[in-house]
Amino acid sequence: MVVHRCCVVDANKINANEMVSSRMNAPAWMLCLAALMSLLPAPVRGEDKPMDVHADTLEMDRENQGIVAKGNVQLIQGSDMELKADEAGYSGKTREVHAEGNVRLVHQGSRFSGDRVVYNTQTRVGHLDQVTMDAVGEGGRGGAKGIDLLGPDTLRMEDAWYTQCECDPPPWKISANEIDIDRKENSLIARDVKFHVGQVPVAWLPWWEQPVNKQRKSGFLTPDIRTGDSNGFEVEIPYYFNLAPERDMTVAVRPITRRGVMGKMQYRYMGMGYEGKIQTQQIQDDLKDTWRGLSTFDHKGRLWGWDLVARGEHSQTRDYINDYHQNLVESTARRLESHVTAARHDIRDDGYSDLRFGARWNQDLEAVDDQFTVQSLPFAVYSDSQPMNALPDGWIFDHLDGNRWRLQREFHLDHFYQTSGDAVQRFDAAPAVEYARPLGVLRLKVRGQLRETAYMIQGDPSQTGMNLDSTQHRESSTVSAGLGTQLFKSYPGFATHTLEPRIEYVHSASTDQGLLPNYDATQRYFAYSNLFGDSLYSGLDRISIGHRVGYALTSRLLNHGDASALWQNIEWSIGQRWAPEGSREYQQGQDFSQVVSALGIHLRGGWEIDAANRYDPDEQELENTSVRLSVSPSRQDSIALGYHYNQPSPAGGLMENNGALLEDAVIDTHLGLNEQWSWSQEASYSLNQNTIKSWRTGLAYEHQCWKLSLEGGRNLAHDTDNHGGGFIGLFLGLKGIGDYGV
Structure with missing residues (x-):
């Protein structure tokens, strides 16, 4: 025994x-x-x-x-x-x-x-x-002919393989003659490396570094592979530098068969009260024999009570975003916009004050150069609002009910210039007085505003139409009065129904605006969302003048929580404007404007319907409609279908959407086919031009150890006649290896 x-x-x-x-x-x-x-x-x-x-x-x-x-x-x-x-x-x-x-x-x-x-x-x-x-925790696993334990936290593997996937056999791994692991430094370094998918080696690298757990660590990130009509085959190999707890940098090499080798860089930083990011991608384009690139800069922070925000965008060539895959700016952008702003906000129980100053500059992607591109450098804006009883003693409103009267002030100082040498300084002051009080079930709101705008013109800015230095100014005033109410009726066990009528009268007057430059005024789309307002233009260089009355009705049906009901809530709004003779410039000479409406329906099961329309009762035609049907039965599944039609409407000598007819259909879907597979698609089709603006489709597989996505599509440039071409891309994500920019 x-x-x-x-x-x-x-x-x-x-x-x-x-x-x-x-x-x-x-x-x-x-x-x-x-x-x-x-x-x-x-x-x-x-x-x-x-x-x-x-x-x-x-x-x-x-x-x-x-x-x-x-x-x-x-x-x-x-x-x-x-x-x-x-x-x-x-x-x-x-x-x-x-x-x-x-x-x-x-x-x-x-x-x-x-x-x-x-x-x-x-x-x-x-x-x-x-x-x-x-390995302990999420340190991965592997095998070797021999392992030397060099201390409590370090080891060396000879003739070895390694993966951070727990599956057996692992779907991916690296093999190397030598692998060094330092758990204290969160580091894995390998030499003479082969990358395997399953048992098949698909890539070789002389050297490899990655972290062994989820803590940030310098090392290679997941590669990206694409192929397209204009660029050919592309593969991106990024490397991450963990410079410090508050700083990191990612660099990448991206060989492109038809263009050359692109270099990419992303630098991120953060500190107490600030953060920022610098990104650039550069290439010597062999196809066009020129240096091309795109760079952006973002910063936001707070210093001494000031909010600081900066955004910079610059491209060496104006068609860069059409030719290359990038996510630094919108691929449909017509210009690159940069700005620096410092703002200070003071919010009180009875009012607020706001001070902002900074600079804006633009790069026009549709122009040959920026000789005539308008820049705004610098600018300053101050605005405030306070009740009359907060003003110093001795004001003329002392004997009025100060709680119902408010004083609002707004001041703008802008310097516009063009590199051709032309410049304009603009000063705008707009004080306003507002009075509000209830009248039974109604609520009355009266507002009066004076505006003085002065221009100092130097040279011959293309926006002025003049060829000499001059000064111009405009005086304008606006008076508005509005009534509104909310009527409720409750149906126990069913819903609450509301009726919310509203009417507003506006009168605006102005001196001649014909000789004024126009840097920032464009006519707004006439829709229910801007039915009411002092001016029908955005910006300050143009003021809509004349008399007009806007009236609208909003009705809501709010479910009381009946689980058997198909709907949750419904909201419908409709409105129109009337203008007397002499004030119909913005209504195509008609006394009544188009009828604008909006509809929102929220149904159970994640269904939503949103629609906005503009109908011309004189021509009896639909000028604008936008409809979106979406359903999200789960976090993984969503389908959205949309239709947008717009017949531009002339107003004030300007045209909506630059006078272009739009008729588009869009689709945006994401479907989970099962626990691992998902499919997504986005497409935008121009019905009036019978052409695809852009489309993208992708099939993705997500495993506990890795994820794979295959995407294809066509990029949209800044117009429907100029495309970045078709593409197809393959992305492989591996557990334990991060992604670029994440």
């Missing part, structure tokens, strides 16, 4: 408490133990942790001042090391454990399985042969 033995090995001595054999009596065992202890050196306090030894049989090794264990051997040294093997020996001289046969070692939480191991319990250094590894 074999009797299980155990003992405790303590640094430099062995304290045994075992039954050596049923044939060895107690005095004999004690004599042997005393002899063994007399051979060992005196212990050094704190040099090693005690080690528990369990085995089927234990033998003393006098020559090495240790023990030999056989059969179901288990050695435990606190939480630092646990070893299981068929056979093991421990030497008190060298502090080494030698084990072989079904070796399983737990070292600092990582698990190793191999044929044999040599391990020093004092230095925690060792070597394993023919070993597999499962």
Whole structure:
């Protein structure tokens, strides 16, 4: 009968408490133990942790001042090391454990399985042969011909493979002649590397670095592969630099077969109260034999009570965004817009004040150069609102109800210039007084505003039509009065129905605006969203003049929570404007304007319907409609269909949408086919030009260890006649390896 033995090995001595054999009596065992202890050196306090030894049989090794264990051997040294093997020996001289046969070692939480191991319990250094590894936490796993344990946190793998996927067999892995892992530095460095998908090697790199857990670490990121009509085959290999806890940088090399080699860079920074990002991508274009690139800069922060915001956009060539895949700016942009703004806000219970100043500059992508592109540098804006009772004593409104009267002020100072040498300074001041009070179930709101706008013109700006230096000014005034109410009726157990009528009268007058430059005024789309307002133009350079009355009705049906009802809430609005003779310039000479309406329906199950329309009752035609039907039954699934039609309407000598007819159909879907597969598609089709503006479709597979997406489509440029061409792209994401810009 074999009797299980155990003992405790303590640094430099062995304290045994075992039954050596049923044939060895107690005095004999004690004599042997005393002899063994007399051979060992005196212990050094704190040099090693005690080690528990369990085995089927234990033998003393006098020559090495240790023990030999056989059969179901288990050695435990606190939480630092646990070893299981068929056979093991421990030497008190060298502090080494030698084990072989079904070796399983737990070292600092990582698990190793191999044929044999040599391990020093004092230095925690060792070597394993023919070993597999499962690292602690999310440190990955791998295998090697040999692994050198170089300390508590470092190891070297020879003729090895590694992956951060827990699946078996792993869907991806790297193999290398040598892999160094440093858990303390969160680093894996490999040399002579092959990248495998399944068992097939698909790429080779002389050197590779990546993190071994989710903490930020310098290393390679997931590559990106694309092919397209105009550029050919593209592959991007990014590398991430963890510069500091508050700074990082990603650089990438992107060979493009028909264009050359592109370089990309993203630098991010953040600190106490600020953050920013610099991005650029540059290439010597072999096809056009010129240097091309696109750069952006973003910054936001707060300093001494000021909110600072900056955005910079610049392209070396004006058709760059049409020719290359990029996500720095919108691919449909007609100009690149940059700005720097400093703002200070003071919000009080009874009012507010706001001060902003900065600069804006633009790069026109549709012009040959920016000689005549208008820049705004610098500009300043101040606005405030306060009740009359907050004004100093002695104001003319002292005897009025100050809680109902408010004073609002707005001041603009702008400097517009063109690189041709022409410039305009504009100053605009617009104080206003507002009075509001309830009248039974109604609410009255009256507003009066004076505006003075002065221009100092230098040179011959293209916006002025003049060829000499001059000064111009405009004086204008606006008076408006509006009434509105909300009527409710509740139907218990069903819904609440509201009727919300509103009417507003506006009168605006202005001196001649014909000689004024126009830098920022465009006519707004006439829709329900801007039915009411002092001016029908955006910007300050043009003021809509004359009399007009706007009237509208909004009705809502709000569900009380009836779970059996199909709908949740419904909102419908309709409105129109009337203008007397002499004030119909903005209504195509008609006394009544087009009828504008808006509809919103929210149904159960994630269904939504949104629509906006503009109907001309004189021509009896629909001038504008926008309809969107969407359903989102789950977080993974969504379908949206849209239709947009717009017949531009002339007003004030200007045309909506630059006079272009629009009739588009759009689709945007994302469907989960099952737990792993999903499909998405976006498309925009011009019905009036019978051409696809843009489309994109993609099929994605997401696994616990990796994700794969295949995308194809056609990029839209800044007009429907100029496209960036078709493309197809492959993206592979791997667990443990980050993505560019993430």
